[in-house]
Amino acid sequence: MNSRNIKVLVVDDELDFLETIVKRLERRGFKAFGVLSGKAALEYLESNDVDVIVLDVRMPGMDGIDVLKEVVTRWPLVQVILLTGHGSLEAGKRGLELGAYDYVLKPAKLEDIIKKIQQAFERKVLLEQTQSEI
Amino acid sequence: MTKRYHLIGIKMTVIIICFSLVPLIALGFSLYRHFSNSYTSRVLESLRTSVEDRKKAIDLFFEERVSQLASIANTHSFSQITKPGYLDELFSLIQSRSRYYIDIGIIDMDGNHVVYVGPYNLKGFNYRETEWFQAVSMQGIYISDVFLGFRRAPHFIIAVMKREADGFWWILRATINTELFESLVLAARKGRYGDAFLVNEKGEYQTNPQVIGKTTDQSIPLEMRFFHGTKVIETTINNRKTAIAASWLENKRWMLVVIEDLEEELFPILQAKHLALGLLFAGISAISIGAVAVSIIMVRQLEQADRERSALDAELMQSSKMAALGRLAASVAHEINNPLAVIREKAGWLKDLLEEEDIQASENFKEFADAVDKIEYHVERAREVTHRLLGFARRMEPRRDMINVNKVITETLSFLENEAMYRNITIHKDLSPDIPDIQSDGAQLQQVFLNILNNAIDAVDKDGDIWIKTKLKEGGNSVLIEISDSGPGIPEGIIDRIFDPFVTTKPVGKGTGLGLSITYNIVEKLGGKIYARNRENGHGAVFTVELPVVTGGSEDVLRVYSIEEESIL
Numbered sequence: 061m062n063s064r065n066i067k068v069l070v071v072d073d074e075l076d077f078l079e080t081i082v083k084r085l086e087r088r089g090f091k092a093f094g095v096l097s098g099k100a101a102l103e104y105l106e107s108n109d110v111d112v113i114v115l116d117v118r119m120p121g122m123d124g125i126d127v128l129k130e131v132v133t134r135w136p137l138v139q140v141i142l143l144t145g146h147g148s149l150e151a152g153k154r155g156l157e158l159g160a161y162d163y164v165l166k167p168a169k170l171e172d173i174i175k176k177i178q179q180a181f182e183r184k185v186l187l188e189q190t191q192s193e194i
Numbered sequence: 195m196t197k198r199y200h201l202i203g204i205k206m207t208v209i210i211i212c213f214s215l216v217p218l219i220a221l222g223f224s225l226y227r228h229f230s231n232s233y234t235s236r237v238l239e240s241l242r243t244s245v246e247d248r249k250k251a252i253d254l255f256f257e258e259r260v261s262q263l264a265s266i267a268n269t270h271s272f273s274q275i276t277k278p279g280y281l282d283e284l285f286s287l288i289q290s291r292s293r294y295y296i297d298i299g300i301i302d303m304d305g306n307h308v309v310y311v312g313p314y315n316l317k318g319f320n321y322r323e324t325e326w327f328q329a330v331s332m333q334g335i336y337i338s339d340v341f342l343g344f345r346r347a348p349h350f351i352i353a354v355m356k357r358e359a360d361g362f363w364w365i366l367r368a369t370i371n372t373e374l375f376e377s378l379v380l381a382a383r384k385g386r387y388g389d390a391f392l393v394n395e396k397g398e399y400q401t402n403p404q405v406i407g408k409t410t411d412q413s414i415p416l417e418m419r420f421f422h423g424t425k426v427i428e429t430t431i432n433n434r435k436t437a438i439a440a441s442w443l444e445n446k447r448w449m450l451v452v453i454e455d456l457e458e459e460l461f462p463i464l465q466a467k468h469l470a471l472g473l474l475f476a477g478i479s480a481i482s483i484g485a486v487a488v489s490i491i492m493v494r495q496l497e498q499a500d501r502e503r504s505a506l507d508a509e510l511m512q513s514s515k516m517a518a519l520g521r522l523a524a525s526v527a528h529e530i531n532n533p534l535a536v537i538r539e540k541a542g543w544l545k546d547l548l549e550e551e552d553i554q555a556s557e558n559f560k561e562f563a564d565a566v567d568k569i570e571y572h573v574e575r576a577r578e579v580t581h582r583l584l585g586f587a588r589r590m591e592p593r594r595d596m597i598n599v600n601k602v603i604t605e606t607l608s609f610l611e612n613e614a615m616y617r618n619i620t621i622h623k624d625l626s627p628d629i630p631d632i633q634s635d636g637a638q639l640q641q642v643f644l645n646i647l648n649n650a651i652d653a654v655d656k657d658g659d660i661w662i663k664t665k666l667k668e669g670g671n672s673v674l675i676e677i678s679d680s681g682p683g684i685p686e687g688i689i690d691r692i693f694d695p696f697v698t699t700k701p702v703g704k705g706t707g708l709g710l711s712i713t714y715n716i717v718e719k720l721g722g723k724i725y726a727r728n729r730e731n732g733h734g735a736v737f738t739v740e741l742p743v744v745t746g747g748s749e750d751v752l753r754v755y756s757i758e759e760e761s762i763l
Binding site for chain 1: 267507527528531534535536538539540546573577582584
């Protein structure tokens, strides 16, 4: 798979989780970057180009849903995959309504996440093509 | 429990009876008293009136006789009246109008019976020494007591003295027909036991009493002392309640006594008494029956209401307990999920690193790889546990999803497998693959199966079997789930009430008797049915749950997802 070109931003307040998943994604060829909060994520987006965001829903301060809303309005082409706990399934569904690409239940297998990232990226590419045709 | 209701019932009955009977009895008694008093006084009053009327009639009789005789005496001289045949003529003239007199005669100053007209030959008798002769010579008019006299038959006389010039006087004497006189007195008599007669001051009868002294030796309880007016007394003669009215005559010291049998006269009161008692008894019976019936009905309703309320309370408590438990489970699962995610990622990273060539060459490479695999395997196990907990938590909210009964049963059994294993109970599954997914509440259904299966495990206790069978009912309208066990079965006495609240076969303190009641309610709410019976050989109970096959409206289908799908994610 051509994961080499996909730029992924991972947002999670759990440092250990964040570090590891970024390392593992990088190892699989993704251009991954991790931030610890919603605010940091928005700041990063302002100065960097991102294809797919893997976004934890439950975070202190600005939570995943708030970040999602911001991203959808400001960077509509950027695809968002929500990481939700089992109990916050409703939040996941709500995220879909708000414009997230998909959601994944925690703790998820990396393979599942990667599959979703690739699908999300394909969608982004598709969207870009349609837009440039117009 | 039942004793308390029994007591309430008794209290209610007693209160109703008291409050109804006290006024009833008071009413009956006072009405009877009032009626009895007024009737008695009316009877006594009429007795008094009749005595007074009779007294006047007798007095009038005496006055008439005396004045008749006096006018004869006054209009004739001795020589005139002693003329032969004259008195005969006069007497027959008087008798032609009335038959009050038996005879009539003239007595001279010396007491010789000069002229006599009547049935006895009394002419020539000398009365000089008799008491009445003395009295008439003193008083001028005399009415005697009844006496036998020369003729030896009871009679009384009226004598009138006529004074002529130069001190000469004579007496006109007449004997009264006692029969006619008695009939005059007896006219006051009433009833079979009543009596009427005259007595003189010495207490001697002047007319024949009909009852007193004749049929009994008892004498009248009266003092023979003169009084004015009429006396009425109540007494007992011959063991019968009796009223006696007495009044002295004006013209003669004779007392008219009328005796009336009150028992006879007051018979209407007795009748009224019997009627009142009868009505009272009927009233008491009716009220008692009514009170008992009302109490029974009320207590039954109370008992039922209480039972329903406690069942509702228990259900509420159960659901709030479950909700609290759900929240606890959810928060625990969340807290565990985050470290699990980190562990999984770290293990994944280790696995990634193990792919490096230089590490693969290490002598312990296989050990590392195994350890990482094990870590991943056990993270997966822990994840299943937290997901089950979260699934349990979510189930507290009612919902209608498309569910597969077989899957729900399999999931439920996963909770019980350990317990069954420890007790050496084998669970035989016979789940038909043909049953369709139905619209229902998986969580609630799980509760239903859990309750029945728990009961089955408790019933079997140790070393036995439990069978679970699912199949599509003929016609395909419902799914049948049959759960049977090899336990002792349901006692015959309670098999009809097994789904009622507080019915339990478990020892005191062990079962609440609510499990099956809640189960029943859930199944009903889900539109299904539940039956209980014993197995044909008598060993073990069989519970059958019947769930309708509903494929659901579009609105519900939108929300369709299954528990299993989630755990795959």
